[in-house]
Amino acid sequence: MTIRNEAGTIRPTRLISVLVSFPVSKKGPYRAQVPPDTTTGMVRQDAMEHFEVSDTSEYTYVLTHDGQDVPDDRTIRQVAGEKDSAEFRLVKILPQG
Amino acid sequence: MADYETLLNLADDEAAVAGFLADRGGCLVRDQADSATYWLAARPASAPQETYYARVTWAAYPHQPPSIKFADAIGGSVTVTRAWPVIPGYRSASQDICKPMSAEGYALHPEWRSGPDAWPTTGNPFLWLAQTLQHDLDNDYTGRAP
Numbered sequence: 442m443t444i445r446n447e448a449g450t451i452r453p454t455r456l457i458s459v460l461v462s463f464p465v466s467k468k469g470p471y472r473a474q475v476p477p478d479t480t481t482g483m484v485r486q487d488a489m490e491h492f493e494v495s496d497t498s499e500y501t502y503v504l505t506h507d508g509q510d511v512p513d514d515r516t517i518r519q520v521a522g523e524k525d526s527a528e529f530r531l532v533k534i535l536p537q538g
Numbered sequence: 539m540a541d542y543e544t545l546l547n548l549a550d551d552e553a554a555v556a557g558f559l560a561d562r563g564g565c566l567v568r569d570q571a572d573s574a575t576y577w578l579a580a581r582p583a584s585a586p587q588e589t590y591y592a593r594v595t596w597a598a599y600p601h602q603p604p605s606i607k608f609a610d611a612i613g614g615s616v617t618v619t620r621a622w623p624v625i626p627g628y629r630s631a632s633q634d635i636c637k638p639m640s641a642e643g644y645a646l647h648p649e650w651r652s653g654p655d656a657w658p659t660t661g662n663p664f665l666w667l668a669q670t671l672q673h674d675l676d677n678d679y680t681g682r683a684p
Contacts, residue, residue, distance in 0.1 A: 463661075464554070464661045464662040464663070464665040464666045464669065465658035465660055465661040465662070465663055465666040466660065466661050467660050467661065497654060499654065499655075500654065500655075505673060505676075505677075508562065508583050508672065508673070508676040508677075509583065509676060509677065510677050530669060530673075532669065532670065532673045533670075535627075535637045535638055535639060535655075535670065536637065536638065536655065537626050537627030537636055537637050538627070538636035538637070538643060538646055538647045
């Protein structure tokens with residue numbers, strides 16, 4: 442893939458493979474190849490669409506990576522580091538009684 | 539005693555749970571006396587020296603949520619307050635998890651039984667439960683109950 446920067450220069454960029462798992466879905470994991478500057482929020486929304494779930498006023502879903510919640514404003518580059526892939530889990534934040 | 543369908547469904551799903559917990563430094567043990575009861579050992583990311591033991595007892599898998607109690611060891615007592623982690627919704631005093639993930643929680647909140655908080659029955663709910671417990675330990679844990 443190539444991207445054009447502000448100076449108009451075209452340069453190649455690598456894509457990063459992302460995988461999002463959500464065990465209580467009829468569908469398998471969400472997989473995509475995304476540019477490194479894609480935010481995790483964008484990946485979360487695409488994964489939720491894949492799994493046919495959505496945020497409501499009562500609860501939300503978050504992406505976790507290595508067990509920790511990942512804010513929506515992180516980029517895939519920040520999460521993946523030097524790796525060419527990043528794995529996430531989609532977690533529903535449950536209400537408490 | 540759980541029915542045969544429950545035991546077969548648990549047998550199908552338990553390997554993924556065991557793999558997940560092992561990756562996080564924990565383990566899964568099936569109870570020797572009751573095949574529908576499992577002991578999950580898990581550690582908070584912020585306190586890996588602390589291990590918590592959840593006894594998960596299924597009545598009808600995957601159709602109903604399990605009873606969840608914390609114990610002082612695998613196969614140990616489930617009446618020890620200090621066996622519980624301090625996490626919002628995890629109530630050591632009443633020894634229940636008041637969230638839509640346990641039989642105790644659904645008993646306290648019948649309104650959760652339908653709608654968005656209903657118990658999930660598709661995919662691998664056992665793995666979902668283990669991941670939810672681990673997520674709470676990793677992100678909302680503040681210590682061991684007094």
